[in-house]
Amino acid sequence: MKMTKHTLSDQILDTLPVAVFSVTEENTIEYANPMAETLLCQSLALLKGAALSQLTAPDSPIIDLLDRSKRVGGSVFARNIVLSGPYISPVNVDATAAITHGEDLIVVSLMPSGNQADHDTKSQSAAMAEVARILGHEVKNPLAGIVGAAQLLARQARDDQQAMLTLIREEGARIGRLVDRFAAFETFFKPRPVMSNVHEVLDRIIEMSSASFASDIKISFRFDPSLPDVYADPDHIHEACLNLVKNAAEAIGDSRTDGHIHIETRYRAGVSMRHIKGVKPTRSGAIEVSIKDNGPGVPKAVADKIFTPFFTTKQAGEGIGLTVVAEIISAHGGFVELDNSPAGACFKLLLPISKTKI
Numbered sequence: 001m002k003m004t005k006h007t008l009s010d011q012i013l014d015t016l017p018v019a020v021f022s023v024t025e026e027n028t029i030e031y032a033n034p035m036a037e038t039l040l041c042q043s044l045a046l047l048k049g050a051a052l053s054q055l056t057a058p059d060s061p062i063i064d065l066l067d068r069s070k071r072v073g074g075s076v077f078a079r080n081i082v083l084s085g086p087y088i089s090p091v092n093v094d095a096t097a098a099i100t101h102g103e104d105l106i107v108v109s110l111m112p113s114g115n116q117a118d119h120d121t122k123s124q125s126a127a128m129a130e131v132a133r134i135l136g137h138e139v140k141n142p143l144a145g146i147v148g149a150a151q152l153l154a155r156q157a158r159d160d161q162q163a164m165l166t167l168i169r170e171e172g173a174r175i176g177r178l179v180d181r182f183a184a185f186e187t188f189f190k191p192r193p194v195m196s197n198v199h200e201v202l203d204r205i206i207e208m209s210s211a212s213f214a215s216d217i218k219i220s221f222r223f224d225p226s227l228p229d230v231y232a233d234p235d236h237i238h239e240a241c242l243n244l245v246k247n248a249a250e251a252i253g254d255s256r257t258d259g260h261i262h263i264e265t266r267y268r269a270g271v272s273m274r275h276i277k278g279v280k281p282t283r284s285g286a287i288e289v290s291i292k293d294n295g296p297g298v299p300k301a302v303a304d305k306i307f308t309p310f311f312t313t314k315q316a317g318e319g320i321g322l323t324v325v326a327e328i329i330s331a332h333g334g335f336v337e338l339d340n341s342p343a344g345a346c347f348k349l350l351l352p353i354s355k356t357k358i
Helices: 008-015 034-040 061-072 114-119 121-156 159-183 198-210 234-252 300-305 321-331
Strands: 019-023 029-032 075-083 091-099 106-112 194-196 218-222 230-232 260-268 279-293 335-341 344-357
Touching: 019 034, 029 034, 061 075, 061 091, 061 106, 121 159, 159 198, 159 234, 194 198, 194 234, 198 218, 198 234, 198 260, 198 279, 230 234, 230 344, 234 260, 234 279, 234 321, 234 344, 321 335, 321 344
Parallel strands: 218 260
Antiparallel strands: 019 029, 019 106, 075 091, 091 106, 194 230, 260 279, 279 344, 335 344
8 A cells, every 4th residue: 555645645745734744664765745855854745755864863762653653553642752753853753653554654643742832732722623624624515505495395394204304404403513623723632411201312313313324234222211311412421422323324334135233222331431620520420322233343453453543344434433423432431442343343432321420
């Protein structure tokens, strides 16, 4: 796999206020975005094919980071390391190295750490905000048309069609809220929690999935009605669960006629949970939401990499969905588990039980 300047992914990387470059197994540079060119003090034309060891100090911690990534076969992180070289003035950076799908390239991202990062915060935020604003504009225009069309159809639709049109309007409104928050540079790390009924969220997901991408798949559920509401962002929890249901449907595929997704909620005892700021924990334990499919399961060789950003086993996948799931649940003080077997995968979302705000 070779990254070229002609792909949409590269165009997106070129806009990021983070230095990103990729190296081969021999530690020669294959690609660098403009921020990496600036940080490494070389143009892409000079960087491409160059040995990283020639650009950095002989004992550079970046080389050690790459070696560790190869050993663990996944993503590794180092904070506040010194990047220097013949053309590079010493600079402290936070660095991440991750092996790509196929394990033929290692992608490295570098961001100035500590006070140095604060110095560039305004310009970086402005660049990211501009990207978010453009993407938000491009999404909201067609979205408004879809919602408007559903409203017009509802005036003359039959009674048995009204529920589906209501679903379209509600989903359009939810996506619109997410786009607005994204355009305001508000990530999934910043939930807007309210007391929420997780079963109401799951009901909407089941209804939408059954009417679209999972129309040929049996979806069953078993909800524990005794579970309390959770102090959570309903839009974010919706996004996390929807990603898992969609992944389950894609894992089952179109080749089998007995596809089955089972969604279940229950109280999980004996779990130590981290509670988000401003929330009073009521008791130990957690609310568990499990989403299980009867697909082939996650290949064991990649099971420990599935939450790594941009890692995917899908031919047309972007490797973002499961990263978003993990980010959302972590921001709510919970975590994600995977029970995996050749008979299917079961993802479990664990959320802390909190009754009231402090």
